[in-house]
Amino acid sequence: MNKSPNIAHIGSECVACGCCVLVCPKDAIHIAFGITAQVDEEKCVGCKKCSKECPADVITMMKRGMHSEKKEMV
Amino acid sequence: MKKKKWYNYLWIAELLYLILGLTNILFAWLGMLFFTIPLLIAIFGGGKAYCNRYCGKGQLIGILGTKLKLSRNAPPPKFLRSNWFRYGFLTFFMIMFFLMLYSTYNVFAGAPLQEAVTLLWVFKLPWQWAEVSMVAPWFAQFAFGFFGIMLTSTILELITMVLFRPKSWCVYCPMGTMTQGICKLRHGKELKAYGRTSQNDCGTSETSGQ
Ligand code: SF4
Numbered sequence: 001m002n003k004s005p006n007i008a009h010i011g012s013e014c015v016a017c018g019c020c021v022l023v024c025p026k027d028a029i030h031i032a033f034g035i036t037a038q039v040d041e042e043k044c045v046g047c048k049k050c051s052k053e054c055p056a057d058v059i060t061m062m063k064r065g066m067h068s069e070k071k072e073m074v
Numbered sequence: 075m076k077k078k079k080w081y082n083y084l085w086i087a088e089l090l091y092l093i094l095g096l097t098n099i100l101f102a103w104l105g106m107l108f109f110t111i112p113l114l115i116a117i118f119g120g121g122k123a124y125c126n127r128y129c130g131k132g133q134l135i136g137i138l139g140t141k142l143k144l145s146r147n148a149p150p151p152k153f154l155r156s157n158w159f160r161y162g163f164l165t166f167f168m169i170m171f172f173l174m175l176y177s178t179y180n181v182f183a184g185a186p187l188q189e190a191v192t193l194l195w196v197f198k199l200p201w202q203w204a205e206v207s208m209v210a211p212w213f214a215q216f217a218f219g220f221f222g223i224m225l226t227s228t229i230l231e232l233i234t235m236v237l238f239r240p241k242s243w244c245v246y247c248p249m250g251t252m253t254q255g256i257c258k259l260r261h262g263k264e265l266k267a268y269g270r271t272s273q274n275d276c277g278t279s280e281t282s283g284q
């Protein structure tokens with residue numbers, strides 16, 4: 001299966017409300033330790049549903065593999 | 075579509091609470107459950123399970139904003155998610171809460187009962203039609219004060235729901251800030267050690283598709 005070029009990236013100001021978890025069609029997000037949302041890169045298909053839902057507006061779409069390196073917004 | 079669970083209907087409890095409180099102010103006491111349960115869950119290791127699963131308030135604004143399309147669905151201003159605003163609002167909220175407890179104590183100590191509900195911390199709404207003679211005055215005073223807090227948060231929820239994204243209240247909700255703060259104190263170090271890719275989720279990964 002082809003992976004999407006972009007995936008969701010959670011910003012540091014995530015308030016852990018869980019709204020993104022509820023809308024993700026691939027169950028690719030979970031709230032880690034009640035502190036921040038985390039995206040499973042393997043499951044994310046880059047559909048942007050979470051970024052449109054996030055009430056804190058902290059989710060951006062990034063090129064796959066850019067999370068821990070130089071971040072590139074798309 | 076994700077399968078609905080019993081807790082997806084807790085928005086009904088929230089609605090019922092508001093209706094009951096308007097009918098008889100003494101039902102305001104039930105709102106203490108909405109205060110204590112999230113804190114107990116966070117303190118005893120359940121993380122943000124309350125926000126992520128059981129909060130009827132969050133579900134209700136989600137329904138009003140998304141299903142009934144009452145929200146402009148615009149990104150909120152950045153300051154709303156900043157720590158200084160969130161913790162500042164929490165501090166202000168708690169100060170007002172303790173002032174409300176202080177006036178309850180005053181009535182306990184003999185001051186006259188004030189039959190009014192304060193909205194947005196300023197506007198005193200006369201509530202003389204409430205039947206509270208069957209309980210101690212301090213018990214009724216707490217109900218008036220607490221219902222004012224609950225209605226105030228409902229007004230703020232609705233305003234930010236309409237202006238920004240449906241659940242914008244969740245960004246600066248004092249309960250959400252407190253429970254996340256408790257989780258940071260409990261698990262902050264573990265999160266750092268664990269990075270941003272693992273699957274451990276402190277019991278909150280189960281989704282509750284609305
Ligand atoms: S972009 Fe789509 S698949 Fe990826 S985490 Fe967000 S909602 Fe889930």
Ligand code: SF4
Nearest residue numbers: 014015017018020054
């Ligand atoms: S919706 Fe936004 S703020 Fe809420 S948990 Fe997801 S990323 Fe964090």
Ligand code: SF4
Nearest residue numbers: 125129132244247250
């Ligand atoms: S942040 Fe507040 S309103 Fe939102 S889900 Fe949590 S407790 Fe409920």
